[in-house]
Amino acid sequence: MADPILILLVGVVIVVGGIIGFKLHPFLALLLAALAVALLTPPELVEQYYLSKGVSAIDAYKQAHKSIGERIGIEFGNTCAKIGILIAMAAIIGKAMLDSGAAEKIIRSMLKVTGEKNAPLGFILSSFFLTIPVFVDTVIFLMMPLAKAMGMRLKKNYLLLALSVIAGAVMANSYVPPSPGPLILVSSFNVPIGLLMVCGVLLGLCTITVGFFIAKYLNKKFDIPLRDSPDARLEDIAAIAEKDDSELPSLGWALLPAAFPLVTICIRSAVEAFHKSDKPLTEIPFVNTVLDIVLFFGDKNIALLMGGLFALLVLAKQKKTSKDKILAFTSTALASGGGIILITAAGGAFGGMLQQTGISSRIADLTKDYQMALIPLAFFITMVVRTAQGSATVALITASGILAGMAQNANLGFHPVYLCLAIGSGAKLIPWMNDAGFWIMCKTSNLTEEEALKTIAPMQSLMGLAGVILTMIAAWIFPMV
Numbered sequence: 001m002a003d004p005i006l007i008l009l010v011g012v013v014i015v016v017g018g019i020i021g022f023k024l025h026p027f028l029a030l031l032l033a034a035l036a037v038a039l040l041t042p043p044e045l046v047e048q049y050y051l052s053k054g055v056s057a058i059d060a061y062k063q064a065h066k067s068i069g070e071r072i073g074i075e076f077g078n079t080c081a082k083i084g085i086l087i088a089m090a091a092i093i094g095k096a097m098l099d100s101g102a103a104e105k106i107i108r109s110m111l112k113v114t115g116e117k118n119a120p121l122g123f124i125l126s127s128f129f130l131t132i133p134v135f136v137d138t139v140i141f142l143m144m145p146l147a148k149a150m151g152m153r154l155k156k157n158y159l160l161l162a163l164s165v166i167a168g169a170v171m172a173n174s175y176v177p178p179s180p181g182p183l184i185l186v187s188s189f190n191v192p193i194g195l196l197m198v199c200g201v202l203l204g205l206c207t208i209t210v211g212f213f214i215a216k217y218l219n220k221k222f223d224i225p226l227r228d229s230p231d232a233r234l235e236d237i238a239a240i241a242e243k244d245d246s247e248l249p250s251l252g253w254a255l256l257p258a259a260f261p262l263v264t265i266c267i268r269s270a271v272e273a274f275h276k277s278d279k280p281l282t283e284i285p286f287v288n289t290v291l292d293i294v295l296f297f298g299d300k301n302i303a304l305l306m307g308g309l310f311a312l313l314v315l316a317k318q319k320k321t322s323k324d325k326i327l328a329f330t331s332t333a334l335a336s337g338g339g340i341i342l343i344t345a346a347g348g349a350f351g352g353m354l355q356q357t358g359i360s361s362r363i364a365d366l367t368k369d370y371q372m373a374l375i376p377l378a379f380f381i382t383m384v385v386r387t388a389q390g391s392a393t394v395a396l397i398t399a400s401g402i403l404a405g406m407a408q409n410a411n412l413g414f415h416p417v418y419l420c421l422a423i424g425s426g427a428k429l430i431p432w433m434n435d436a437g438f439w440i441m442c443k444t445s446n447l448t449e450e451e452a453l454k455t456i457a458p459m460q461s462l463m464g465l466a467g468v469i470l471t472m473i474a475a476w477i478f479p480m481v
C-alpha cells in the first residue's frame with residue numbers, strides 16, 4: 001500500500017474510529033494514526049519527500065531510514081517547539097482574565113457602548129475578541145451567565161443573546177491566533193502569524209455578522225425561555241448584574257494581557273512584511289532603538305509570555321492574594337493548557353507522518369490544473385473530519401497535515417493564508433453530539449439537545465459556509481501573490 005491517498009484513508013479511519021468507536025482520547029488516537037501511517041509508508045516515499053524539500057541525497061536517505069519511533073518523536077517535538085509556549089501562556093492569560101474580573105470588565109465596557117437594546121451585538125463582539133486570547137470554552141462559561149442575566153433584565157430575546165455568545169466565540173476560535181487551531185495552521189503553512197490575525201479578524205467579523213442575522217431569525221422562530229437550573233439559579237443570575245464596578249480592575253489593566261501580545265505581534269508582522277532589507281528602519285537612532293525593543297517583544301513566544309505575566313500581575317493586584325496562591329493558580333492553568341499541547345503535538349506528529357507519504361504532492365498533481373479548487377477542497381476535508389469526530393481542533397490539524405505542502409507550491413495562485421481561512425471555515429461544520437463543545441454550549445445555555453440541533457448547529461454551519469464563500473471571493477480579487 002504505497003499510494004498516499006490510501007495511507008491517508010487508513011490514518012483518518014484510525015483517528016475517527018479511535019475517537020468515536022473506541023472512545024480513545026484524541027492524543028492516543030492521533031499517535032496511533034501516526035504510527036500506522038509511518039508503518040505503511042515505504043522508505044522510498046519518505047526519501048522522496050525530503051529530496052523535494054531540498055535536502056541532500058545523503059541526508060534524505062538518513063532521514064528515511066530512521067526508526068519509526070524517532071521520526072514520530074521528531075515531528076511531535078517540532079510541533080511542541082512551535083506552539084507549546086503559546087498555548088501554555090494562552091491558558092494562563094485566559095484563566096487569569098476570568099478570575100481577576102478583567103474579562104467581565106471588558107464585556108461591561110462593551111455594553112456601555114452598545115446599550116442594553118443592542119446587547120446581543122455587544123455580546124457577539126465581546127465573545128469574538130475575548131476568544132482571541134482566551135480558550136473558547138472558558139469564554140462561553142464566562143459569558144453565558146451574563147447572557148442569562150441580560151435575558152432576565154430584558155425579559156425577552158434570551159436565545160438571541162445565547163446564540164450571540166456562541167457565534168462570536170466559535171468563529172474566533174477557528175480563525176485568529178493564538179487559538180490552538182490557527183496556531184497549528186500558522187506553523188504548517190508558514191503563514192506570518194500577524195497576517196492570519198488580520199485576515200482572521202476581518203473574515204471573523206464578516207461571518208459573525210451573518211451569524212447575528214441567523215440568530216435573530218432563530219430567535220423569532222423559536223420561543224425558548226430563560227430556564228432555572230441547579231448550577232445557575234435565576235436568583236443567582238440576577239446577582240451577577242448587580243456587581244459593583246469597584247470589584248473589577250480598570251479597563252486599561254483588563255485589556256493589557258490581551259492587547260499587549262496582539263499589538264506587538266501585529267507590529268512585528270507588519271515590519272517583517274514591508275521592510276525586507278537589513279538597513280535601519282528610520283534615520284533616527286532613538287526611534288530605531290524603540291522599534292527594536294517593540295520588535296523584540298513582538299516575537300510570538302515573548303509576546304505571549306509577557307501577556308501571561310501581565311495577566312498574573314492584574315490577578316495579584318485585584319485579588320491581593322499570596323504568592324502560594326498565585327503558584328497554585330498558575331499550576332492549574334498550565335495543567336489545562338498541557339492537555340491541549342499534547343493533543344496538538346500528537347496531531348503534528350500525525351500530520352508529519354502524512355506529509356512524509358507525499359500526500360501533498362499527490363494532491364497537487366491531482367489538482368494542478370484546478371488550483372482555485374484547493375480552497376473548497378480544504379474546506380471539504382476539514383468539514384468531513386470535524387463532522388465525523390467532533391473536535392474542530394483535530395479537524396484543523398488533520399486538514400493542515402494533508403494540505404500543508406500546498407503552501408510551498410510555486411503555482412498556487414493565491415496566498416496560503418486563504419487555505420488557512422478555508423480550513424477554519426470547514427471546522428465549523430457540523431456540530432452535534434460527538435462534539436464536546438456542543439455539550440458545553442447546550443448545557444450552559446440550558447437548551448435541550450433538540451433545541452441545540454435546531455439552533456446552534458445550523459447557525460455554525462451557515463457561518464462556516466459563508467466563511468469559505470467569502471474566502472474564495474477574496475482569493476480571486478486579492479490573491480496577494
